[in-house]
Amino acid sequence: MKSVRRALSLLLTGSSLLFLSACSEVSGFGYEKGITSVNDHSLSLWQGAWIAAAVVGAITLILIIWPAIFHRRKEGKPEFPKQFQYNIPIEVVYTIVPLLIVSVLFYFTAVKQSAITKLSPDAQVAHTIEVKGIQWSWQFTYPEAGTGPNATVTGTPEKWPTLYLPQGQSVRLNFTSNDVVHGFYVPKFMYQIQTIPGVTNRVEFIPKKLGTYEGVCNILCGTSHTYMRFQVKVVTNEQYQSYIDSLKGNVA
Numbered sequence: 001m002k003s004v005r006r007a008l009s010l011l012l013t014g015s016s017l018l019f020l021s022a023c024s025e026v027s028g029f030g031y032e033k034g035i036t037s038v039n040d041h042s043l044s045l046w047q048g049a050w051i052a053a054a055v056v057g058a059i060t061l062i063l064i065i066w067p068a069i070f071h072r073r074k075e076g077k078p079e080f081p082k083q084f085q086y087n088i089p090i091e092v093v094y095t096i097v098p099l100l101i102v103s104v105l106f107y108f109t110a111v112k113q114s115a116i117t118k119l120s121p122d123a124q125v126a127h128t129i130e131v132k133g134i135q136w137s138w139q140f141t142y143p144e145a146g147t148g149p150n151a152t153v154t155g156t157p158e159k160w161p162t163l164y165l166p167q168g169q170s171v172r173l174n175f176t177s178n179d180v181v182h183g184f185y186v187p188k189f190m191y192q193i194q195t196i197p198g199v200t201n202r203v204e205f206i207p208k209k210l211g212t213y214e215g216v217c218n219i220l221c222g223t224s225h226t227y228m229r230f231q232v233k234v235v236t237n238e239q240y241q242s243y244i245d246s247l248k249g250n251v252a
């Protein structure tokens with residue numbers, strides 16, 4: 001029994017050390033901070049949810065392992081322990097604790113969600129880009145580039161389009177759909193939004209880190225859904241302006 005106890009305390013010490021070291025480095029659990037302003041809101045929620053899940057998981061594991069080791073049938077004892085129909089204090093605890101967990105998760109989710117979905121007055125938006133989901137690609141329209149045919153970039157399942165965004169500038173994306181529901185998802189941005197026929201969804205954020213990011217459609221939308229890929233290039237403001245200038249020409 002002593003060796004079992006020692007093994008268990010070793011297991012507990014090891015897992016709490018692992019947990020503490022994960023906390024001190026504040027792992028992104030697969031995501032990075034500082035890519036867009038959305039990440040600044042989402043990352044702490046994501047980390048908090050994982051840490052809360054780890055704590056709940058550790059307590060659950062202990063509650064499973066503890067009786068299995070320390071409350072085994074002993075020599076000379078009856079085969080079944082005392083049977084209870086009710087245990088009111090425990091029932092109260094396992095009703096209140098999950099309610100508390102759900103309330104805390106709900107509160108932080110609601111706070112972060114309203115920060116992410118907040119829209120500023122139109123005049124304060126530096127750049128607006130129209131994003132349209134089409135079977136089976138994406139269409140990006142830059143009103144800043146005028147009304148010429150080149151102001152709209154349309155991808156195909158074979159030739160995936162690129163969305164250009166200026167670093168450090170507020171960008172609003174307006175999402176519409178040409179046909180069915182699609183999902184605009186850029187994993188590194190910690191963001192996905194649906195394009196819905198007859199509805200315009202909007203999102204506003206500031207791209208912060210220069211780079212090229214992969215995007216996909218994440219709502220099954222038809223046979224070539226899997227080819228609805230695109231890239232997002234976050235470039236400097238100068239590069240963005242020269243890209244807009246290159247779209248201004250009327251040559252198709």
Ligand SMILES: [Cu+2]
Nearest residue numbers: 182217221228
């Ligand atoms: Cu799609």
